[in-house]
Amino acid sequence: MTMKLFGGTTSAYVRKIKILTGALGLPVESVDDRTPEGAAALAAVSPCGKVPVLMVDGPAPLVLPDSSLIASWLWNQHGTALRAAGFDIDPTHWEDRALQMAVEVALDAAINCFYLLRDGFEDKGYVTKQGKRVETTLAWLSHRVTFTRPVGLAALSLGCALDWMVFRKVTDVARHPGLVAFGAAWAASGVGRGTEPQ
Numbered sequence: 001m002t003m004k005l006f007g008g009t010t011s012a013y014v015r016k017i018k019i020l021t022g023a024l025g026l027p028v029e030s031v032d033d034r035t036p037e038g039a040a041a042l043a044a045v046s047p048c049g050k051v052p053v054l055m056v057d058g059p060a061p062l063v064l065p066d067s068s069l070i071a072s073w074l075w076n077q078h079g080t081a082l083r084a085a086g087f088d089i090d091p092t093h094w095e096d097r098a099l100q101m102a103v104e105v106a107l108d109a110a111i112n113c114f115y116l117l118r119d120g121f122e123d124k125g126y127v128t129k130q131g132k133r134v135e136t137t138l139a140w141l142s143h144r145v146t147f148t149r150p151v152g153l154a155a156l157s158l159g160c161a162l163d164w165m166v167f168r169k170v171t172d173v174a175r176h177p178g179l180v181a182f183g184a185a186w187a188a189s190g191v192g193r194g195t196e197p198q
């Protein structure tokens, strides 16, 4: 079985998968969709043009175009090894998934704000609304998420999302003490080491 992971080095969603495949020691070829060749290869496998996409070749070929879908597939295939590596990303942990959903709603809104403002979009309220969504969701999460082992879906997403938000300077995480504590524990754990956005 060979695997290709489409995505660049800045995406928080791609990073989630790099952390998991790295913890498993899986040989995965990275395809950077920001190069013309990578973009063409991505367009050939997925109509959505979003990353990550995991392409699995072998007796049962698969194209998985979403980080949560990929994470569930990895859990299905390698759950025992992931557990041994300190992760529990069982997709039937509904409370954890509900928190993860909130993290990713905030991340999507932050991504939206970042790119719309970078492209010079004239804000007639939509960008402000997205920015408020980031803040209310982060404030809510700040009281609910702590970093514990094994690392679950919400913690994995939040670690990657906060690092991205700091990297892109889209919010001031320091306003949320619970998230500051989470970020310190996440950094100290080394879970994301070597995959930081750059």
Ligand SMILES: N[C@@H](CCC(=O)N[C@@H](CS)C(=O)NCC(=O)O)C(=O)O
Binding pocket: 011, 012, 013, 014, 049, 050, 051, 052, 065, 066, 067, 068, 111
């Ligand atoms: N729900 C998706 C979100 C993926 C996503 O938004 N990826 C961003 C990069 S961080 C992307 O591909 N953006 C390109 C675009 O929207 O054109 C997942 O979990 O994989």
